[in-house]
Amino acid sequence: MIGADAIRGHIDLILLSILEDRPSYAYELSKTITDGSRGEYLIKQTTLYTAVKRLQSQGLLDSYEDVSTSGKPRTYYKLTAAGLKQLDVKRAEWRSTRALVDRFADGKDTS
Amino acid sequence: MTVIDSYLDTLFAPYPDSPRLREARAELRALMEDQQQALMDAGRTESQAVGAVIAEFGSLDEVAAELGITAELDGTAVGTGPTAPAMLSTERAEEYVEAVRRGRWIPAVAIPLFVLSALPLLLLIAVGGEEPSGWALGAGLTALLVLVAVGVVLLVLQGSRMEEFEDIDKARFSPTPAVREIARDLRREHRRERTLATGAAIMLWILAAVPVILMGVLTDAGSLAPLYGVCATLAMVALGLWILLRSAWSDTAAAALLQEEDEDDLSATSTSPAIRVVAAVYWPVAAAIYLAWSFLGGEWGISWVVWPIAGVLYAGLWSASAALGSAADDTRSRTRRA
Numbered sequence: 436m437i438g439a440d441a442i443r444g445h446i447d448l449i450l451l452s453i454l455e456d457r458p459s460y461a462y463e464l465s466k467t468i469t470d471g472s473r474g475e476y477l478i479k480q481t482t483l484y485t486a487v488k489r490l491q492s493q494g495l496l497d498s499y500e501d502v503s504t505s506g507k508p509r510t511y512y513k514l515t516a517a518g519l520k521q522l523d524v525k526r527a528e529w530r531s532t533r534a535l536v537d538r539f540a541d542g543k544d545t546s
Numbered sequence: 547m548t549v550i551d552s553y554l555d556t557l558f559a560p561y562p563d564s565p566r567l568r569e570a571r572a573e574l575r576a577l578m579e580d581q582q583q584a585l586m587d588a589g590r591t592e593s594q595a596v597g598a599v600i601a602e603f604g605s606l607d608e609v610a611a612e613l614g615i616t617a618e619l620d621g622t623a624v625g626t627g628p629t630a631p632a633m634l635s636t637e638r639a640e641e642y643v644e645a646v647r648r649g650r651w652i653p654a655v656a657i658p659l660f661v662l663s664a665l666p667l668l669l670l671i672a673v674g675g676e677e678p679s680g681w682a683l684g685a686g687l688t689a690l691l692v693l694v695a696v697g698v699v700l701l702v703l704q705g706s707r708m709e710e711f712e713d714i715d716k717a718r719f720s721p722t723p724a725v726r727e728i729a730r731d732l733r734r735e736h737r738r739e740r741t742l743a744t745g746a747a748i749m750l751w752i753l754a755a756v757p758v759i760l761m762g763v764l765t766d767a768g769s770l771a772p773l774y775g776v777c778a779t780l781a782m783v784a785l786g787l788w789i790l791l792r793s794a795w796s797d798t799a800a801a802a803l804l805q806e807e808d809e810d811d812l813s814a815t816s817t818s819p820a821i822r823v824v825a826a827v828y829w830p831v832a833a834a835i836y837l838a839w840s841f842l843g844g845e846w847g848i849s850w851v852v853w854p855i856a857g858v859l860y861a862g863l864w865s866a867s868a869a870l871g872s873a874a875d876d877t878r879s880r881t882r883r884a
Contacts (some may be wrong), residue, residue, distance in 0.1 A: 461573055462580030479604025480577050484570065485612040492612075505583070510573055 437476040446478075446486045449527055450544060451495065451514065451522040458513035461487065487512055496523050549596045550578045555723045557606050564719045566613050578603070634719040634803075639728050642711045643799045649707055649797035656700035657791060658784035661860070663693035663829045664853070665777055672773035677846075683837070690833055717805045729803035736796035743793035750786035754779045758854050770846060776853040783857060823865065832856040 442449075451469050453459060461483060468478050490496045496520035503509040514522070558571055578599045585595035667686025671678040678686075713719050721729075761775025832852060839849040 448856055460582075461577040465577065465581070466584065473813050477602060479602055480574055480581075480599075481604030481606060481608045484577070485608045486679075488609070505580070507576070507580075509576055536819075 436474075437440070437472070439479070439482065446482065447490060448522070448524040448525040450483075450486055450490060451518060451525060454496065454512060454514045455519070455522060458499075458501075458511045460511050462509075463503075490518070493517075493521075494518075515520075534535060550575060550582065550599065553600055553603075553865075554578075559722055561610065563722075563726070567610075570609055570613060574603075574609075598798035611867070633722055634714065634725050636722070636724045636728065636743065637723045639714075639721075639803055642714050643732060643802070645708065646795050646802075647801040649704055650792060652700050652704040652707075653794075654788050654791035656697040656704070656785045659693050659700075660829055661780055661784040661787065661857075663690045663697070664833055665780055666690065666693075667833060668773045668777050668780075668853070672728060672770050672777070675770060687833065690830060694829060714802055718804070721803060721805060725803055729800040732796050732803075733800040740793045740797055743789050747786035747790035750782050750789070754782040754786070755854075757782070770850075772850045773853075775848055779854065780857065828858075828860060828863070 450464065453464060459467070461480075464487070465478055465480065465483050468476070468483075487496065491498060491512070492540060495515060496512045497515050498510050498512050500508060501511045554571055554575055558567065561567055569884070570841075581599045581602070582595045585598055586592060597864075666689035670686045674682045708715060739863040757775040757778035758772065759775075761772040761778075765771035836849055836852040840846050840853065843849065
């Protein structure tokens with residue numbers, strides 16, 4: 436199980452990546468994250484909502500009202516142009532972060 | 547009310563009510579419902595599903611911080627203005643509704659009294675024919691002043707009755723979800739009554755023009771008979787006001803509890819001191835103008851038009867004063883009393 440602290444800085448990247456494929460609403464986002472983590476991580480509802488609102492206030496997401504597949508009215512979120520650009524930046528940043536952390540963490544195992 | 551609703555109510559209770567928070571509550575509720583449904587579809591019982599959803603909720607502080615409302619919660623007020631006003635308890639909200647309900651007849655009687663105040667004078671003049679006698683004038687004017695005085699006393703009485711609820715009338719409180727529920731129930735419960743009353747009042751006001759017009763057209767020039775038409779018109783306007791104001795209390799109380807602004811609420815402005823002065827002075831002045839024109843100009847046959855004009859101006863005045871009344875206060879408070 437991955438702790439909330441370990442993943443905190445990366446929620447934005449995860450959300451932006453999911454929304455790159457298609458617009459989505461809160462529950463679908465949470466389900467996608469839970470399913471994608473294969474049970475390793477369970478996102479709290481408030482953590483998800485806070486992250487979405489933060490991205491929205493930064494202009495990276497847009498929201499609109501629509502009806503979900505279950506027929507209920509839901510607030511959908513989609514990437515803005517700025518959000519798409521930010522996703523590229525975050526991806527690049529994540530790659531170099533991962534590479535850096537790997538260089539230290541993997542050292543003893545792989546040498 | 548589902549378990550999730552009560553859970554969210556409890557969590558949101560310490561926070562002041564705001565559109566952003568309401569939106570957050572609605573969206574979190576939808577998220578929780580979807581999760582509960584998914585768990586139940588996967589074979590969990592309802593209580594298991596609800597339990598799991600609540601366990602995964604997290605902390606509302608996190609959301610509040612993102613929405614910029616932590617300051618309001620702990621009262622330290624960083625850049626969000628003064629400390630949030632006190633919460634309104636359910637008991638006090640119910641007391642308030644009860645007080646408004648018990649006093650509902652006061653504006654409903656007082657305001658029509660102003661409109662009716664000139665009636666005895668006009669009837670006495672009309673019955674007397676040509677030049678009214680000193681006796682008729684004296685009795686009519688006395689009746690006018692007495693009726694106005696009774697109306698003003700009633701409004702002052704209402705003002706002091708509602709004084710202990712000034713914080714509610716001036717919107718200096720934070721409504722809890724329970725209080726909002728009371729207000730919405732009150733409105734729902736009395737909706738039919740209000741709709742019927744509004745319809746009846748509007749019909750009366752439209753038809754109120756008929757007596758004046760008919761009497762004006764049908765009677766000979768120079769006759770005093772149009773005054774009967776004026777009397778019937780004033781009586782219909784007053785009756786309409788009575789019907790409307792008698793049923794307005796539930797909406798007035800609900801609007802105060804929900805902190806809504808609505809500017810053309812007659813009963814809400816009826817107790818502001820400025821309105822009392824205007825109401826007290828208006829019809830006596832109209833009577834003075836009417837008598838001066840009639841006596842000095844000797845135009846008894848035409849001077850009655852003062853009354854229909856005064857009636858229309860009176861209606862305009864109410865709307866204007868209602869607008870002024872709410873503009874004079876700051877945005878969150880109102881001169882609301884019923």
